[in-house]
Amino acid sequence: MQPEVIEHVWIPLRDGCRLSARLWLPEGLAGRPFPAVLEYIPYRKRDGTRGRDEPMHGFFAANGYAAVRVDMRGTGESEGLLADEYLLQEQEDALDVIAWIAAQPWCSGAVGMMGKSWGGFNSLQVAARRPPALKAIITAYSTDDRFRDDIHFMGGCLLNDNLWWGSIMLAYQARPQDPAVAGEGWRKAWLDRLEALPFFPAIWASHQRYDEYWRHGSVQEDWSAIQCPVLAVGGWADSYTNAVPRLLANLQGPRRGIIGPWGHIYPQDGVPGPAIGFLQEALRWWDHWLKGRDTGVMEEPMLRAYVNDAVRPDGSRPHQPGRWVGEPDWPSPRMTLRELHLIAAGALSGEPDPAPGARSIRSPLWHGMAAGEWMATGCPGEMPTDQRLDDGGALVFETAPLDAPLEILGAPELEVLIASDAPVAQVAVRLCDVLPTGEVLRVSYQVLNLTHRHGHTAPEPLVPGRAEPVRITLSACGHRFAPGHRVRLSVATSYWPIIWPAPSPATLTLDTAGCVLRLPCREGGDAIEPYAPALHGTNAPTTQVDPGRIARWSRIDHLTGDYTYVTEGEGGLFGEGVLRFDEIDSTLSHSLRRELTIRPDDPLSARYVLSQSYEMGREGWRIQIVTTTRMGSDAGAFTLDGTMDVFENGARVWAREWVERVPRDLL
Missing domain, CATH: 2.60.120.260 (Galactose-binding domain-like)
Structure with a gap:
């Protein structure tokens, strides 16, 4: 079945704000309603995640589901402003979105929610709100504890990725609505979004202990709030794996877990391989809980995990040898x-x-x-x-x-x-x-x-x-x-x-x-059958404009003692290069350089500089966002500063500087 794709639909919220959605509907609906699968994230459905969305949501639609990909408030083509991650407003909007989906003539009234990373977080958070139409979720690479296991802190230590991700979010949130969707008002909405742009890395760095800021959205605060079935997914090469065993051990409702060898990538494209037929597994989960079919998923081990074998350590690892094992319960009696x-x-x-x-x-x-x-x-x-x-x-x-x-x-x-x-x-x-x-x-x-x-x-x-x-x-x-x-x-x-x-x-x-x-x-327990090979829906028509370049190196200056670590990605942040999405004639390029320097005996010598350029658009509408962010510290505080310059068709239309001093709290 070839799904019907609707490029843009407005979803009205209770306060009058509208969110932008992209739909994949099963072919030949003919008045027949289907269950729906929602993914709700801030990364731009029209171009930011189009290459990943098309084969995944198209697969669900081809197998009898209405797939709905929604840009959160203040992101992508949606209206409004985004002040921070995982806010209460984000959850409230999701409740409206789910109710809207369930009321559509093409929906049976049963909704599933899924997501990776941010979308995995909010799938758990929204499940804890118990919207009546939400029947099951799939949460991939997420956490139950926003302080202990997210990109900001680890073990009470400040992660340097806090600045990396905060800087990327600055560029992401400086992107405008596409005029082809938003119409004549796009430019004013864009400037409003720029004026309201928060300095993300300083917000997160200022909360240096598990306080109310982190408790909000950490579902470990009340495990009993989540009653719908949960499929939790993690990868050993990823940084969001610890939550899977905790979810299995603490949730009271139906739950299953999968942990593979992968990094922060959906398992149907997982690296290090082997990738698996995750979309088929997701379909079995949805069929069981949204269509009422007995697919056998609840008779299988509670945790299916890949046990790695040793390999020679190499920074580039496309494949990980090992085998799949199953545990009937977690914690396992074995x-x-x-x-x-x-x-x-x-x-x-x-x-x-x-x-x-x-x-x-x-x-x-x-x-x-x-x-x-x-x-x-x-x-x-x-x-x-x-x-x-x-x-x-x-x-x-x-x-x-x-x-x-x-x-x-x-x-x-x-x-x-x-x-x-x-x-x-x-x-x-x-x-x-x-x-x-x-x-x-x-x-x-x-x-x-x-x-x-x-x-x-x-x-x-x-x-x-x-x-x-x-x-x-x-x-x-x-x-x-x-x-x-x-x-x-x-x-x-x-x-x-x-x-x-x-x-x-x-x-x-x-x-x-x-x-x-x-x-x-x-101890004990043989290997289980490996997963079926990965299947995908039809890819989005894409042209590789430039393959991009990745460099990663370090050096020690034997005169000063300085150690410097540098990563550079040109054209594509994650190695994808410069891409044009042919259907919407949009080209994306994202280049980023990190340089972290420290001396072996002086912690106050630590310096971090991150520069990036994000370019997007088409003939007659080209946007460039250039940022530089820096971090240093003395004994009493961290200093975070940044600059941003935004260009439209080569002319600078907006500029901003931030300087924040964040006191150290036993850190």
Whole structure:
């Protein structure tokens, strides 16, 4: 069936604002209503996500669903203004959108909601509001905890991606409505949008503990609020995987989980591969809950996860070897915790240290050069590289070569007895697989601002010299350590360029008498059948105007000690190059350069500069948005500043500067 595509429809909201939607309707409706699938995000349905939307939503429409892709208020072709992410207004609008969809003659009254990242977040948030027509959701690469597991903070440490994403959002939100949709009023609406543009990275950086700002939209605050069925999806190479096990463990209604090897990409296009037939799986989920067909999805394992095998560490990884396994429940009764004790001599052992002692570390501040990106998106060079580059700046504990396979699935936990010589300090922990050939592959990691050792709500300074027990939960992972390989644990005091450093250098001392690593070991249970190959709907007609370019490199200046990390993407932010969508004659180009610099012994030397250019349009209507954002700090505050210049057909029509000083809150 070839779906009918309606390029633009207005959805009226209760306050008079209108949201813009794109529809894919099953062929030959002839008065027959169908269930609907909603995706509701701020990334421009007309051009921003057109290449991804067309084959996905077209697939659903070809299989008997009305697919509805809506631009949120203040984004894309929709009216209004966007002040921040995940606001109450966003949820209220979604309730109106769902009610509008359910009342359309082409809709049966049953609505499903799905999304990746922002759309995965708001699918959970809207489900917690219980709109009557919402019968099920699919949430991919999302979180239940906006402080602990989003792009702003990790373990109470400020992620450098906070500036990256905030800067991208500046460019995204500076884009105008398309005159071909909005008509003559597009330019005034555009200038209004520009005047109201918030300085996103400073807003997010100012909330440095789990306060009301983050509680809003964190569905862990009330698990019982979500009663509709939930399919939760994650990927080991992505940064939004931890929520899947927590959702499965805490939700009370019907739920299922899938975790693959992928980065931040829908699984039908997943990288590292293997990609899977995710659209077919989604269809089975929708058929079960929106059409009432018994597709067998609820008889299958609660969690289906891909267990990675070891590979040589390479920043570019198109394929990940491994196998699919299934767990009937989560937490799984097949899981056991295996304890490995840290030994002062540098070993990891099944027995406690017979001669415990103190081990101290003050890492160079460029420790983390082999970390790769916080969030993989399928780009070359973004994955963690050989961890030997970082292990020289860390405390390292390692097992003997394994004589049998060791398979883990879940979140490893490290308990340490630790003292700091500074009141504010960080710890970075990496779990690694040491190959017989010597290469070291990162399996999982976690960072922790030690002032958050008792929780993220009320940080407390450390008492210099006082040893305290601290528990660190590493990110969930699925990995098989093969016989002959070694398990390695590395402990350091910094993780640049992933996180911003503490305000002063710190030395950490571990007392091995109180240090143990607990691995969630999977015992028994054979591999399950792999998924069917990926299917897609028809692609949007697209012309590759320029292939673009990606560069990623680092250097150390041996005169000054400066370490610099640079990434550059020309033409396409995620390696897609410059594209023209032929049906709407719109060309998009997005170039971005990041440069992060630090000296090995001076955290106040940290500097971050990000410049970007976003270009869009067609003959007679060409828009360019140019931004530069910077971040630095002193002992008491962060300084974030930015400039933006906006051009229409080569003439500058708007300019803005921001300078924000954000006090440090034990960070």
